[in-house]
Amino acid sequence: MMWWYGPDMNGWGYALMTLSMLVFWGLVIFAVVVGWRRVGRDERSADRQPRPEEVLAHRFAGGEIDEQEYRQRLQTLREHGRHVPSP
Template identity: 60%
Template sequence: MMYWYGNGMSGWGYALMTVSMVLFWGLVIFGVVALIRYLTRTSQRPEHDATPRPTPEQLLAERFARGEIDEQEYHSRLAALRGSPRSTTGS
């Protein structure tokens, strides 16, 4: 004795089952991909929040302030950076 209605599932039933399974797995895959992209995006620092890089003149001034180079070398390198060669006469 059969306890369900009719002769079984018709063609529309099979089509609806196929479409619903494709949609279900598509949503699951989309959700996993979106979650992974969200997690990896927030763990990286955005480029616009990065601290600005110091200019070559600022780096040279820092080296002079730390005592890595003397005043004569500072001025000669600063002149070279600015494109005006400085004469080294005097000493």
């Protein structure tokens, strides 16, 4: 009585096998994509230093410096050979 419906797999067996294969490969692909994005994000964020112009603009936007000081410092950066786009 071990094989109730014969020695072959029935329709539910094939359906379960197909579903489990799709879930397995979906999880593998998901893990690879998440890992790839995490490694890429860590490398970009660790290597990139903010440019002096970005720091200056951030300080101006935050109210740490006024417009006159912002323009003076921006001019100083331009005079020392740093290419800064005009505001």
